Amino acid sequence: MNLVVNGDAEAGPGGSADPVASVPGWRIAQGAPALIAYSLGGGYPTPADPGPGQRGSRFFSGGNSPRTALVQDVALPARGTTGPRAVDAGRVRYALSGWLGGYATQEDGARLSVEFRAADSTPLALSVLGPVSSAERLGRTALVECRAEAAVPPGARSARVLLVFTRSGGGTSNDGYADALSLTLHATGGQS
Amino acid sequence: MNRRDLLKAAAAAGALNLAWPLAVGLTPAQAREAAEALGADYDPAPFTLGVASGDPQPHSVLLWTRLAPEPLAAEQQLPEIVEVQWTVAEDPRLSRVVARGTTSASATLGHSVHVAVDGLRPGRHYWYAFRALGKTSRTGRTKTAPTGRIGKAVFATANCQAFHDGYYAAHRGIARENLDFVIHLGDYIYEHGQVGGVPESHVRDHDGPEILTLGDYRKRHALYKGDRSLREAHAAHPWFLTWDDHEVVNDYSGTGGGAPFMKRRAAAYQAWYEHMPHRDSFGSMALPDPEIHRVRSWGELLELTVLDLRSYRSAQNLPDGTILGEDQKAWLKQGIDQAPDAWHVWANSIMLSQLRGRPGGSYMFTDQWDGFLAERKEVLGHVHASGLEDLVVLTGDWHSAFVDDIQVDFDQPESPLVGTEFTAHSVTSGAYSADWNAANGPLMGKANPHLKYFEGNRYGYDVYEVTPERFSTHMRVIGDRRDPLSPVSTLTTFHVDRGKTGSYEDPGTKGSPAQYRRD
Numbered sequence: 001m002n003l004v005v006n007g008d009a010e011a012g013p014g015g016s017a018d019p020v021a022s023v024p025g026w027r028i029a030q031g032a033p034a035l036i037a038y039s040l041g042g043g044y045p046t047p048a049d050p051g052p053g054q055r056g057s058r059f060f061s062g063g064n065s066p067r068t069a070l071v072q073d074v075a076l077p078a079r080g081t082t083g084p085r086a087v088d089a090g091r092v093r094y095a096l097s098g099w100l101g102g103y104a105t106q107e108d109g110a111r112l113s114v115e116f117r118a119a120d121s122t123p124l125a126l127s128v129l130g131p132v133s134s135a136e137r138l139g140r141t142a143l144v145e146c147r148a149e150a151a152v153p154p155g156a157r158s159a160r161v162l163l164v165f166t167r168s169g170g171g172t173s174n175d176g177y178a179d180a181l182s183l184t185l186h187a188t189g190g191q192s
Numbered sequence: 193m194n195r196r197d198l199l200k201a202a203a204a205a206g207a208l209n210l211a212w213p214l215a216v217g218l219t220p221a222q223a224r225e226a227a228e229a230l231g232a233d234y235d236p237a238p239f240t241l242g243v244a245s246g247d248p249q250p251h252s253v254l255l256w257t258r259l260a261p262e263p264l265a266a267e268q269q270l271p272e273i274v275e276v277q278w279t280v281a282e283d284p285r286l287s288r289v290v291a292r293g294t295t296s297a298s299a300t301l302g303h304s305v306h307v308a309v310d311g312l313r314p315g316r317h318y319w320y321a322f323r324a325l326g327k328t329s330r331t332g333r334t335k336t337a338p339t340g341r342i343g344k345a346v347f348a349t350a351n352c353q354a355f356h357d358g359y360y361a362a363h364r365g366i367a368r369e370n371l372d373f374v375i376h377l378g379d380y381i382y383e384h385g386q387v388g389g390v391p392e393s394h395v396r397d398h399d400g401p402e403i404l405t406l407g408d409y410r411k412r413h414a415l416y417k418g419d420r421s422l423r424e425a426h427a428a429h430p431w432f433l434t435w436d437d438h439e440v441v442n443d444y445s446g447t448g449g450g451a452p453f454m455k456r457r458a459a460a461y462q463a464w465y466e467h468m469p470h471r472d473s474f475g476s477m478a479l480p481d482p483e484i485h486r487v488r489s490w491g492e493l494l495e496l497t498v499l500d501l502r503s504y505r506s507a508q509n510l511p512d513g514t515i516l517g518e519d520q521k522a523w524l525k526q527g528i529d530q531a532p533d534a535w536h537v538w539a540n541s542i543m544l545s546q547l548r549g550r551p552g553g554s555y556m557f558t559d560q561w562d563g564f565l566a567e568r569k570e571v572l573g574h575v576h577a578s579g580l581e582d583l584v585v586l587t588g589d590w591h592s593a594f595v596d597d598i599q600v601d602f603d604q605p606e607s608p609l610v611g612t613e614f615t616a617h618s619v620t621s622g623a624y625s626a627d628w629n630a631a632n633g634p635l636m637g638k639a640n641p642h643l644k645y646f647e648g649n650r651y652g653y654d655v656y657e658v659t660p661e662r663f664s665t666h667m668r669v670i671g672d673r674r675d676p677l678s679p680v681s682t683l684t685t686f687h688v689d690r691g692k693t694g695s696y697e698d699p700g701t702k703g704s705p706a707q708y709r710r711d
Contacts, residue, residue, distance in 0.1 A: 029476055030519070066448060071478065090273060107450025111458065113480060118295070121473035122308050123465075125298040128458055128480050131451040151272050153296035160478040168450035 003074045004161055007098070007181030009035045009058045016040065017173065019063035026072050026163075031065025031174070033165065043103065043141070045177055050142035052099045052180040059143070062108065062165025062174025074159040074183065076152075081187035084157065091189070092152040094159075097182045100130040101143035103175035107134055107168040110176035112146070114183055116156040124153040131166065131176065143177055152185065159183065220265035223399060227264070231359070231396065231676070232418030237261040238270070238303075238325050241414060242423030245334035246469030248373060248430040249488065250314035253334050255280070256469035257322045259303040263414035264399060266407025272299045276324040278307050284319045284331060297324070302410055304466040308473055314339040315491070332427040335372055342491035345658045346370065348668075349539075350425070351377035351436075351588025352618035353416070356387045356394040358673025360421035362619040362653045365668055365680035367424035369655060372490065374429045375498075377588030378436030378541035379621060380468075381412050383460070395674050404456055409463030417467070421676065431469055434484055434498050436541040436589050439464050443559045445505050485520055487527055489534070494658055497527060498539040508563030515564040516571075524571065528578050535582045535658055535690075536611075542589040544568065545613050546602035548639040549632070556636075560589065572600045575610045582690055583611030584663050586656075590615050591623040592648030593667055595686050597694050599642055609693035614665045614686065616654040620673050623648045633707025644695055646708035650683060663688040664698075 005025030006012065012024040014035025023033060035058045038047045045051055045059060062068040077083045082092045098112040109131025116125040129146035137144060161183060165176035218226060224234070234240035238259040246254045259274055274297045282288040291311060297303040305322065312318060315338030322329040348366050366374060385401035387394055399415050400408070417423055437444050440460040449457065458480040465472065465482050475483030484500040504517020516524060538544075543560040555562035562568075575583060585598065594615040601607040623629070629648035637643055652669035665686045670678040684701035688694070697709070 069477070071476070102451065107452065109451030109454055111454065113458075113478065115478040117473070120308050120310070122306055123301065123472060123479050124296050125300045126462065126479045127300055128462070131454050133451040133455070150300050151298070153273050153298045154275070155294075155296050162478045162481070164481070166449070166451070166454050168448065168453075 001184065003159070003183045003185070004072060004181050008056045009060045009179060010056045014058060017042070017044065017061070019065070023070060026070040029069040029071045031068030031165070032063045033068050033070060034061045034063040035059070036061050045101070045141055045143060050140075050144070051101070052143065052145075055179060059177050059179035060110070060163065060165070062110070062167060062176045064172050065174055066167045068165040068174055070163040072161040074161060076156065076158060077185070082185040086187055087152050087156055088154045090151065090154055091187055092185050093149060093188055094152050095147065095149045095182070095184050095186070096127045096129060097145065097147040097180070098129055098178055099143035099180045100132045100146050101137055101141070101177045102132065102134065103141050105134045105139045106175055108175040109133070109166055110178040111164045111166070112178060112181060113162045115160045115162070116152055117158050117160060118155045119157045121158075124156050125150060143179055220262040223264040224262065227399075227415070227418055232415070233420050234263050234418055235330055235423065236327065238327060239322065239329035241417040241467070242426055243320070243322065243329050243332040244426035244469040245320065245332060245430040246433060247471040247486075247488070248335060248337050250337045250339045251312050252308060252310045253312065253318070253336055253430055254469050254471040255305075255307040255309055255320050255334070257305045257329055258466060259297050259305070259324055260414055263418065264411050266410055267299070268303050270299065270303055273297070274303060274324055276305050276322055278320065278322050280309050280312070280318050280320045282316070282318060284333070286319055286321060286331065290318070302463070302466040306470070308471060312336045315342070330427060334430045337489060338491040340491055342493050343659060345372050345490045345494050346655065347373045347375065348653050348655045349375045349377050349586050349588065349616050350619050350653045351541075351616060352379040352591055352621035353422070354382050354621040355416050355419070356397045357622050358395055358620035358651065359676035360419045360619060361670040361673065361676055361678035361680070362651060362668070363419070363425040364421035364677065365670065366653055367421065367428040371429050371655070373432060374425065375432045375539045375586065376434070377539060377586065377616070378434055379438045379588065380435065380464075381416050382438045383412070383441050404459070406459040406462055409460050410466065413463055413467040426469070432488065432496065432498055432539060433468055433470055434500060434539050434541050435464065435502060437502060437559070440502070444502070445507050448507060485523065492532065492534060493660060494537055495531060495534045496537045496539065497524065499524070499541070501541050505564075508558045511566065513564050514567050515561060516567065521567065521571065525574050528574055528580050531580055535584060535663055536580060538583070538585045540585050540587045543587050543594070543613070543615055544585050545594070545596035545598055545642060546640060547636065547643075550635040551639045553639060569601060572598065572610055576600050576608050580610070582663075584688060585611060585613040586654070587613055587615040588618070591618040591621045592629070592646065593617045594643065595645040595695055596640070597642050597644060602640070602642055605641060611693065612688050612695040614654060617650055617652045617667065617669060619653065620651055629707040637708040637710060643708070644710045645686070645697065645706060647683065647706040649705070649707070652680065652683075661690050663690075
């Protein structure tokens, strides 16, 4: 099960390149994102550009701010094979994935990270994806799949997902793009 | 044979080609052996990088270590998760235990360990140690912040510790001082490649070319912690931390870079977190963007405001440029409005005061607050308008000592004074030449009426002795940064009296060497 709420940018206001004031599931910590329709055109990613196979209708972008940051605090399962007992026994792993990209040869970018935290919020594990450079996109407008996987450390009780869009140089539009963000847990046989 | 002779002998034998610089291509174990052969050393594995504590509060302190059996490896040959036990006690033998627990060291965070210990008593020394993989770390000492009225606080600042420019005799001195805490003002590591010239112009060198990746930054931090004096200073006192540019790259702005730079910045920030006793559990963001700025109290005597002048800054010399970022500026101004009656100390990585190179000349460096004029005037104007008194700003970066009395508008002679800035000598990072200092000290004095003092021929750290009546800055200097055991002396002392703006030099040290002194 994907623990990220609205990781596909499908919920809430949006559709144009205009920044929105709120995004369901996310706290806007800095700037303001735009949730842009793939059908918008105007140089933004289209259904034909490289990106998620099942991409829905919209993707995240950085809006008009030089730096836009979205935060989502994720409660870990309270019970079951990925609950706290399994976590503390070292029997749970996580996978973080997302499609991250930007515009043509520009170096605006999107970064996705997850921090697993102890009960007192001290960081215990960290995975960082992106930002994807224009070279990694072969100089074209695209979203590229990024993925990391690791053990959930014993003692972890929550996860904080951070999505940051950064604009390079001048201009107005923050053309870091992101879509299909996912954080999943799965049980393993024992301490890895 | 002393270390300098050893270096010369090694150079004569051609061994330095292998040993220093630490030749690219060495295995981590070989690199460590090469480093150790010429003076670096490490604690026993896996706690090679020592222990540390930070962000002391009345009931809590953050404990740190990192498991790094091969300190100069980008990744450790360890299980993905290692269980680490920690113990806090009231005595150095760890017999009167007051807290203990277990935490996880994850490969994703370089097997670093951060433990926020709670339930402690205010104003007390505690001792602590870690245990993992069947081994026990050295024992560190820390101290919680006091509460209520206190008669005195003593603390130090350190800044700018280029590994290749000298040994950390200054940190050896800090470890031996009777301090409540230490503040590091930044440039803890340097990102550039090898400088060469060992041993004649540099005592040691970096372990490879310019660092770019998470693995690179991890190795560089581990190299710097190969100086035992740095580990001693961490183990002796709790530290507060800010950073400057070289933790990432020279003169960078935290915003506005392209994707390759932002990736590099995230790697550098993560490695910094992995190697520092930094508490990052209370903020609204998350790694790899640690939240540095914070306000802490040392009893009712001292309010410490730690600033982050890198993460949120814009480019320099813009009419609407910012060195703080909008959110941090609003936070700082709100803190000024709500400040209690106390000494107000700002940990400020880079010079706040205006600094022209010569009368009528341009600013020396606009990477410092001189590149953010409107914001400086706004912040200092707010200090004045709010009636904040007893402001002391502590600064690093410059590799030389300055004392400036802070005016709201440095270009207006009648502009009100609102505090004093002490810019400290560097631990090791090279300053201008003695000739440059002799020629330019008087010029800077003439060009900057608020500048009281300049001394650039020495290295060291500052110790601050704070009472309800007086704030005293003792400039500690070492004799020779090429000597790891170089003795420490006090060059001079400046005072600020409570309730009065402006600093004055202690009459007992006023005859000490300096390249500028406003009499």
